[in-house]
Amino acid sequence: MYFSAAVIHVKHTVAHGGDTICALATAPGRAALAVVRISGTRTRFALETLAGALPHPRQMSLRRLRDGQGNVLDTALVVLFPCPASATGEDLAELHLHGGTGVSAAVMAALTSLSGIRLAEPGEFTRRAVLAGKLDLTEAEAIADLVEAETESQRRQAVRQLGGELGRRIGDWRERLLGALALVEADLDFSDEGDVGDDLLGPALAEAISIRIQIESTLNDNRIGERLRDGFTVVIAGPPNAGKSTLLNHLAGRDVAIVSPFPGTTRDVLEVRCDLGGLPITLIDTAGVRDSHEPIEREGIRRAAARMSEADLVLWLAAAGEASADSPSGALKVRTKSDLVSASPSLGEISVSALTGAGVTDLLGEIEQQLRALVGAEPALITRDRHRRALEDCRAALLRVCEGRVKAAREYPELLAQDLRDAVQALGRITGHVGAEEVLDRIFSSFCIGK
Ligand SMILES: Nc1nc2c(ncn2[C@@H]2O[C@H](COP(=O)(O)OP(=O)(O)OP(=O)(O)O)[C@@H](O)[C@H]2O)c(=O)[nH]1
Ligand SMILES: [K+]
Numbered sequence: 001m002y003f004s005a006a007v008i009h010v011k012h013t014v015a016h017g018g019d020t021i022c023a024l025a026t027a028p029g030r031a032a033l034a035v036v037r038i039s040g041t042r043t044r045f046a047l048e049t050l051a052g053a054l055p056h057p058r059q060m061s062l063r064r065l066r067d068g069q070g071n072v073l074d075t076a077l078v079v080l081f082p083c084p085a086s087a088t089g090e091d092l093a094e095l096h097l098h099g100g101t102g103v104s105a106a107v108m109a110a111l112t113s114l115s116g117i118r119l120a121e122p123g124e125f126t127r128r129a130v131l132a133g134k135l136d137l138t139e140a141e142a143i144a145d146l147v148e149a150e151t152e153s154q155r156r157q158a159v160r161q162l163g164g165e166l167g168r169r170i171g172d173w174r175e176r177l178l179g180a181l182a183l184v185e186a187d188l189d190f191s192d193e194g195d196v197g198d199d200l201l202g203p204a205l206a207e208a209i210s211i212r213i214q215i216e217s218t219l220n221d222n223r224i225g226e227r228l229r230d231g232f233t234v235v236i237a238g239p240p241n242a243g244k245s246t247l248l249n250h251l252a253g254r255d256v257a258i259v260s261p262f263p264g265t266t267r268d269v270l271e272v273r274c275d276l277g278g279l280p281i282t283l284i285d286t287a288g289v290r291d292s293h294e295p296i297e298r299e300g301i302r303r304a305a306a307r308m309s310e311a312d313l314v315l316w317l318a319a320a321g322e323a324s325a326d327s328p329s330g331a332l333k334v335r336t337k338s339d340l341v342s343a344s345p346s347l348g349e350i351s352v353s354a355l356t357g358a359g360v361t362d363l364l365g366e367i368e369q370q371l372r373a374l375v376g377a378e379p380a381l382i383t384r385d386r387h388r389r390a391l392e393d394c395r396a397a398l399l400r401v402c403e404g405r406v407k408a409a410r411e412y413p414e415l416l417a418q419d420l421r422d423a424v425q426a427l428g429r430i431t432g433h434v435g436a437e438e439v440l441d442r443i444f445s446s447f448c449i450g451k
């Protein structure tokens, strides 16, 4: 669904709410159906022009679609969702066309030739839904994640966020902090009236402390949400000729990496994404680790070490029958080429042959088990770096409230109020209550058109 230049000639303008927008909402290419969406004040005009009389709201009607010259474009099911009870909060229509690029291209061309109607920017439908208050930003992000989800665990995480779990938690903290801020501001207003301040600041501080603790434990999640979104990295490492590239090819089911009997074959870092029991993983093949004076090989080994240090799991390979170099701590030890020797592997090692496939199922089971142990039972709330940074800012502001200034705050409630405002603002950035424009720009630019 990403922007396809072939579809239409674009009347490209910078996004602003006034225009009526249209886009192909389904993937381009041959299919049984294609859905075009239209949103904005000119939606009814567009429907009348293409489909004749307006259909009953929310009811599918079978219509013949015509362009401005009266040429029949398609026979389609059309539906109108009048504002404000629509996904975008505006008049919104869907045209369910016959699939095929010719039909949707002709309909899109007819629509965009009408005055006041243009092709939507990436994510613009969802952006309008956010601006209309139909979704908060975390839910909008969840829609993007749901569309992008490649594995079961990613899908589940996106569905949970779309259900509003993160947004609700943030909203709850924000409300409570606003309550605390109101107490501090009341204290500022009434500070000349005896010792009423103590009664107001105490509960405000208690609230800030309690929320800071909750945010702390939310942040302390091993970055599972982000890892599930991006995929776990599993690095295949070990001495030259251990069979790393052969194992990568075997696990990927295709010939990704060059294999040869010469040690030092792999230099670049190679990545393959795959689905391991519903977990998204990126398998990474690296250069064999050894002392080398050859500059390109040394660079490859440097890159291998860098990837190992950031990996969620390292598989340390050594060929059966060969002395194994010291494996990095925490690595899963794998004996390769088991077909060449009959000796059984030592304890704590998994024995495989990428040639015969022996032991590979056990290896995959072990990898999955180790990654699941990372994930834990508790689903993570934070799914993006953006959320994490905002929560860290909030925590920092609350730390100032709670610790450094507990004493000073009693003398300077203005500072306390400012820190609380900072904390509230940081939370608002997550759900889109604050600084919406710039955040929206960044988020929706990664969406595809028609969403
Ligand atoms: N018999 C047998 N040979 C294997 C197996 N796995 C790899 N080999 C052979 O071992 C040699 C080295 O394999 P590679 O996959 O290139 O090893 P590597 O660890 O990627 O090597 P570098 O990239 O040079 O570090 C090749 O000749 C492979 O055919 C195996 O399971 N059984
Ligand atoms: K090799």
Ligand SMILES: [Mg+2]
Pocket (backbone or CB within 6 Å): 244, 245, 246, 257, 258, 259, 265, 266, 285, 286, 287, 288
């Ligand atoms: Mg290799």
